[in-house]
Amino acid sequence: MPYAEQLERKQKTVEDLIGQYGRVDPILRMKNPDHYRGKVTSVFGRDRKGRPVCGIYRAGTHEVVPVKACRLEDLRADRIIQTVYALIDSFKIRIYDEDTGVGVLRYVQVRTARATRQIMVTLVTGGAVIPSSKKFVNALVRRHPEITTIVQNINDRQTTMVLGDREKTLYGPGYIEDVLCGKRFRISSRSFYQVNSLQTEKLYNVALDYAGFSGKEKILDAYCGIGTISIIASDRCREVIGVELNPDAVRDAKYNASANGAENVRFYHNDAGRFMMDMASKGEKVDILFLDPPRSGASDEFLNAVLALGPGKVVYISCEPETMARDLDVLCGRGAYRMKKAVPVDMFPYTVGVECVALLQKAF
Numbered sequence: 001m002p003y004a005e006q007l008e009r010k011q012k013t014v015e016d017l018i019g020q021y022g023r024v025d026p027i028l029r030m031k032n033p034d035h036y037r038g039k040v041t042s043v044f045g046r047d048r049k050g051r052p053v054c055g056i057y058r059a060g061t062h063e064v065v066p067v068k069a070c071r072l073e074d075l076r077a078d079r080i081i082q083t084v085y086a087l088i089d090s091f092k093i094r095i096y097d098e099d100t101g102v103g104v105l106r107y108v109q110v111r112t113a114r115a116t117r118q119i120m121v122t123l124v125t126g127g128a129v130i131p132s133s134k135k136f137v138n139a140l141v142r143r144h145p146e147i148t149t150i151v152q153n154i155n156d157r158q159t160t161m162v163l164g165d166r167e168k169t170l171y172g173p174g175y176i177e178d179v180l181c182g183k184r185f186r187i188s189s190r191s192f193y194q195v196n197s198l199q200t201e202k203l204y205n206v207a208l209d210y211a212g213f214s215g216k217e218k219i220l221d222a223y224c225g226i227g228t229i230s231i232i233a234s235d236r237c238r239e240v241i242g243v244e245l246n247p248d249a250v251r252d253a254k255y256n257a258s259a260n261g262a263e264n265v266r267f268y269h270n271d272a273g274r275f276m277m278d279m280a281s282k283g284e285k286v287d288i289l290f291l292d293p294p295r296s297g298a299s300d301e302f303l304n305a306v307l308a309l310g311p312g313k314v315v316y317i318s319c320e321p322e323t324m325a326r327d328l329d330v331l332c333g334r335g336a337y338r339m340k341k342a343v344p345v346d347m348f349p350y351t352v353g354v355e356c357v358a359l360l361q362k363a364f
């Protein structure tokens with residue numbers, strides 16, 4: 001579908017879902033919508049003839065469709081994955097078999113940082129041992145000196161989650177860094193990081209602009225990941241609290257706050273809904289709430305906590321307008337908040353996905 005038509009469809013999707021609550025501005029598009037994905041995951045498997053393949057699952061199946069290059073994906077990432085594929089034979093690295101649990105390599109994930117050009121390769125394995133691991137890592141880095149770190153992630157469970165709980169750093173520092181809106185961020189392999197960093201800067205700029213800081217506010221950044229929004233906002237307000245469930249992301253966020261000299265930011269490891277309920281029950285106040293939940297949207301507990309805490313402004317960032325519409329029904333549908341404006345941001349060109357930011361104001 002031509003890019004202009006994709007944008008029209010996404011605009012309509014968002015308007016149909018949330019237009020009833022307020023104004024929806026025109027979607028923020030990419031100038032060049034190709035190869036924007038900074039995170040590429042390739043699954044390793046075998047085709048019907050038993051030959052190794054790597055790529056993506058065919059929708060709704062566990063059949064691997066070979067992918068050598070993709071219009072969405074960072075070209076450097078695709079090349080590295082093809083090199084891993086070419087090397088596994090000579091290093092006798094067996095491909096993991098999902099049914100029997102036998103074998104080694106399950107997935108390769110590559111993350112590229114746009115601003116720093118750093119690259120992390122995560123080798124996801126079914127067991128702890130990669131045969132001739134040192135030689136393999138050396139061979140990969142020799143062919144791709146642009147790789148700055150290699151991590152082994154061990155995932156021995158029967159699950160559709162790509163990453164497991166255990167990790168070993170095989171090369172370099174075990175993380176990469178990127179720069180967004182003038183701040184530097186450390187990203188570990190298991191922490192969330194937006195896949196389209198060019199559009200992320202636009203998204204954050206809109207979100208901060210919607211917040212309209214005076215400089216005196218206390219803000220809460222719920223579902224804060226590695227602390228990007230918190231730290232970028234910290235220059236413009238009095239105090240920031242971030243809450244996040246993934247312990248690795250919280251560790252990154254704390255490190256990032258101190259590395260950027262953001263002294264007015266604190267991060268907590270907790271469920272966002274539970275954390276906010278605690279705040280409400282202690283009678284604490286928040287002026288501006290940012291929330292950026294996963295596709296499933298906010299929980300009932302979280303929405304109740306928003307109503308109990310009653311921040312003056314809520315900036316809702318969503319990667320799934322359907323759940324956003326469901327949550328707006330609770331926050332705006334019953335009159336507690338009014339949606340002042342919203343704007344879709346095209347973070348995922350050539351897919352059906354669309355991101356959206358909305359500003360809600362407390363109704364007095």
Ligand code: SAH
Nearest residue numbers: 192223224225244245246271272292293294
């Ligand atoms: N605002 C960040 C992260 C957004 S992604 C950014 O722009 O990079 C959503 C984040 O919510 C992920 O980091 C995920 O680990 C976290 N998360 C998921 N469920 C959660 C919950 N119940 N409570 C707090 N954080 C949660």
